[in-house]
Amino acid sequence: MKLYSAIDLHSNNSVLVILDENDRIVYERRLPNDLPFILAQLAPHRKSIEAIAVESTYNWYWLVDGLIEAGYTLKLVNTAAVKTYDGLKYTGDEHDARHLAHLLRLGVLPTGYIYPKEERAVRDLLRKRAQLVRCRTAQILSIQNLVSRNRGKGISTDDIRKLDDGTVSQACGGDGIRALAVQSNLAVMRCLDEQIRGLERVVLAQAKLKPAFEKLLTVDGIGKILGMTIMYEAGNMERFAQVGNFSSYARCVSSSRWSNGKKKGEGNRKNGNKYLAWAFVEAAHFAVRYNERIGRFYQRKKAKKNAAVAVKAVAHKLARACYHIINDQVPFEEARAFA
DSSP: OOEEEEEEEOSSEEEEEEEOTTSOEEEEEEEESOHHHHHHHHGGGGGGEEEEEEEOOTTOHHHHHHHHHTTOOEEEEOGGGOOOOTTOSOOOHHHHHHHHHHHHHHTOOOBOOOOOGGGHHHHHHHHHHHHHHHHHHHHHHHHHHHHHHHHSSOOOHHHHHTOOHHHHHHHTTTOHHHHHHHHHHHHHHHHHHHHHHHHHHHHHHHOOOOGGGGGGGGSTTOOHHHHHHHHHHHOOGGGOOSHHHHHHHTTOSOOEEEETTEEEEEOOTTOSOHHHHHHHHHHHHHHHHHOHHHHHHHHHHHHHSOHHHHHHHHHHHHHHHHHHHHHHTOOOOHHHHTO
16 A cells, blocks of 8 residues: 655654555654654655655755655655645644645645755855845945935945945044944944855855856856856756746746636745845846946836836846756847847
């Protein structure tokens, strides 16, 4: 008899469930997060287990890798796409695990991509870099807010980077308290600059763009670091049947539900890859500054909506262009992408 297993994974324990072909519970127990112990519980049913579904929580690496190395077929669950039954009076971890095993048995379990183990270290380092870049941006925005609300005019990022102890006081109108706040932001920003450069040196020493992704460097706004971020987050491009699938995965398209020609609500905005989305937004910011045609496109969109919407529109165009660059192995054509 075929069996279907699922594991509801938590920080220090997991719920293991095994169902048979008729959805009857063969095994159900809460277990410690100990791989040998979990394998021992699965062992009596090993030959009958078709696959094991594991939630893609923040800590799935050790469990998924261990089960794959033990010879099991793994399905990494796309938790954002899984819906439970509405109206239940009681739900819990055991119910969640049973539900995943049930979806697995029916062949309708939403699954995610299992990134190759050997590529995760560099990918995670690039994610750490992205986190630090966002922190640095927060420091810059804080300085701009402090200066603009007290001087009545803004200060550019380039001018912020030129500030020193003497010019900080001047930028703050001689106010020592505000100057101290700006100096604190500057100190954090410069520390982050150093850490970001250090991470970039390691990434460039440890990895390089695969041949299929090298033409990403022809895109204004994408250098080696952003190119590798896109490469590691995209993974196997064969899983994207069409350009729309890729741009959706990059969170570049709106999410909504329609029925009979009427909008019935918003979809799940968490579907997709937030790190890939961030990479294309970063590329968009650079492209707007350094490519005249893209800059004009941005200004037209900004005039109709606002800056945030305009940047997302540029990011969407870049994501679609990158899909064709990678799959068709052609250089970036700005006239075609931003006609």
